[in-house]
Amino acid sequence: MIFDIVIYTVVFLAIASGILVVTGKSPVTSALALVFNFFCIAFLYLLMEAQFLAAIQVIVYAGAIMVLFLFVIMLLNLQEDITLLESFDLKKGLMVLIAAGFLLQVLYILSLQLPGWSSSPVAGQDFPDLGTAEAIGKALFTRFVFPFEMITVVLLAAVVGAVVLARKKVEND
């Protein structure tokens, strides 16, 4: 019972902060709402016994990526944006329709697949060591070692690209 309340509270907070990301007036509001959203999602990871990924979520997303966002926001000195609710015209109405189409698709798939979930044989069990660092490390360095190495190449390319793009042009060297 208490567990239900906790789950629904976290789900509500995640949706509310997600809406605040999209409707927030200044980019800083959006960024802080996004950090809160990341923490809610990390909490859900913990409840689903993906402890390692919950830690990674807090460190990488709520830590590193959001610091990068905040740095750029402070650096650029942006003026306040015109939000969705202030200037609602035909074009934005069309975009809301497209987003509603996405939601309808998800609801349709859920209505097709989900009713049998709770009664499926796997769903009733507990898996205590599914998301530990040990299980993740074992899978990452055996079955998934090639994609893991490819990720390092992608990250190297991204770092080099970011440095080249953000570098200040040197005049007549």
Added chain:
Amino acid sequence: MINQHLDTIILLSGVLFTIGVLGVLTRKNAITIFMSVELMLNSVNLALIAFSRLHNDVTGQMLVIFVMAIAAAEVAVGLAIVISIFRNRQTANVNEINLLRW
């Protein structure tokens, strides 16, 4: 205990993805658009972990790790592009960045 709520979590994932789509389509500020993309990637991660939990299989969590790494790379390059554009044109509004428009 969480197993009875996996459908709630998948539904949350869908709602967050929809909010992200709405943000990408309607916002004008390039940085806010990036944040909406992050929201969408996170909703997908949430669904992957829920399915990983449902099937008692670690593959979904591997995919989440790769999505996170790609998201970090995407943010680094994307924000570098935003800074570069802002330095040249003094704006981060995607309506005024029409250099490549046909």
